[in-house]
Amino acid sequence: MKQVIKILFSPTAFAxxxxxxxxxxxxxxxxxxxxxxxxWMIAALIVTPFAASxxxxxxxxxxx
Amino acid sequence: MDQxxxxxxxxxxxxxxxxxxxxxLERKIAAKYMRIVPWGAxxxxxxxxxxxxxxxxxxxxxxxxxxxxxxxATFNCTLAYLPSHEAQHSIIAGxxxxxxxxxxxxxxxxxxxxxxxxxxxxxxxxxxxxxxxxPELDVDYDTTxxxxxxxxxxxxxxxxxxxxxxxxxxAALARTGQSHLMLDILIVNIFFLAVxxxxxxxxxxxxxxLLWWLxxxxxxxxxxxxxxxxxxxPGKETSRYRDTRAFKSKLGNIISMGMQYxxxxxxxxxxxxxxxxxxxxEMKPILQxxxxxxxAL
Numbered sequence: 019m020k021q022v023i024k025i026l027f028s029p030t031a032f033a034x035x036x037x038x039x040x041x042x043x044x045x046x047x048x049x050x051x052x053x054x055x056x057x058w059m060i061a062a063l064i065v066t067p068f069a070a071s072x073x074x075x076x077x078x079x080x081x082x
Numbered sequence: 083m084d085q086x087x088x089x090x091x092x093x094x095x096x097x098x099x100x101x102x103x104x105x106x107l108e109r110k111i112a113a114k115y116m117r118i119v120p121w122g123a124x125x126x127x128x129x130x131x132x133x134x135x136x137x138x139x140x141x142x143x144x145x146x147x148x149x150x151x152x153x154x155a156t157f158n159c160t161l162a163y164l165p166s167h168e169a170q171h172s173i174i175a176g177x178x179x180x181x182x183x184x185x186x187x188x189x190x191x192x193x194x195x196x197x198x199x200x201x202x203x204x205x206x207x208x209x210x211x212x213x214x215x216x217p218e219l220d221v222d223y224d225t226t227x228x229x230x231x232x233x234x235x236x237x238x239x240x241x242x243x244x245x246x247x248x249x250x251x252x253a254a255l256a257r258t259g260q261s262h263l264m265l266d267i268l269i270v271n272i273f274f275l276a277v278x279x280x281x282x283x284x285x286x287x288x289x290x291x292l293l294w295w296l297x298x299x300x301x302x303x304x305x306x307x308x309x310x311x312x313x314x315x316p317g318k319e320t321s322r323y324r325d326t327r328a329f330k331s332k333l334g335n336i337i338s339m340g341m342q343y344x345x346x347x348x349x350x351x352x353x354x355x356x357x358x359x360x361x362x363x364e365m366k367p368i369l370q371x372x373x374x375x376x377x378a379l
Contacts, residue, residue, distance in 0.1 A: 032275070077243070
């Protein structure tokens with residue numbers, strides 16, 4: 019149970035559950051790239067470094 | 083002593099009074115403003131949450147533009163804390179009083195836009211009052227900062243997942259034997275994430291971000307700035323009359339959410355927020371003689 023809670027509140031879960039679709043939908047809404055799977059790929063590329071920093075270093079913006 | 087206590091507080095001979103006489107007068111002034119039910123805070127707390135809840139269908143049904151929803155939601159989140167703060171101190175109604183249910187209702191309901199658990203906020207806030215400016219025991223001590231920019235920098239760092247300041251609240255609950263309230267934190271945060279994730283993966287991530295996630299984070303900075311940092315700055319003293327200060331806000335009393343008079347709240351936590359300016363004006367000569375930092379107010 020403790021492990022499940024830890025995963026649920028992890029930066030990775032937040033990135034996958036919220037930030038990734040948020041960035042993708044923002045790109046679509048602003049017609050930055052168009053639609054389709056490419057948008058989701060680019061959104062993932064944008065979010066991944068932040069998520070990795072948050073998960074591994076404990077900070078979304080590197081500094082802590 | 084009784085004679086002094088019976089005198090009007092507009093007396094001219096302040097400097098002739100002893101410290102004990104000042105104490106008596108201080109309590110006498112405070113007593114006049116206690117036991118007033120703050121109906122404004124009750125209406126504010128429940129109305130603010132209802133307004134915020136109404137934004138969701140209004141925005142999702144395209145009745146209200148999202149940009150306007152975002153602005154209103156940011157105000158809602160910013161205004162969500164103070165009515166609950168009145169309830170945390172049982173100002174609306176104490177234990178055993180007929181309106182106690184309303185006190186608890188306002189406490190819980192007003193915090194919904196802020197997605198914070200009322201019972202935890204109450205327990206940890208009491209720890210703040212008991213140990214104001216104590217680096218080890220004051221749960222809000224991490225908001226101390228050299229200046230506004232330093233405060234903002236530290237505030238951004240506090241939002242990071244690895245921030246040590248996140249440990250202050252659970253630690254205070256453990257110290258006071260209330261670790262069972264961690265369940266409240268869990269429930270509220272799971273609900274918050276469930277809404278964000280659910281909205282995001284059903285195509286409404288931007289709405290969720292602009293009606294809840296971003297307003298909550300903006301309001302958190304604002305609330306910490308005015309409710310925590312400004313009134314306790316520089317956060318070095320722990321005595322009754324020096325752990326909190328009065329200050330003149332450049333943005334006025336309403337935009338600073340009444341915190342110019344926060345010293346009154348720390349001296350007498352059961353006085354409603356709306357009464358603080360009047361109490362301050364009446365109590366000012368005493369506070370001056372007690373060595374309080376009253377700034378330019």
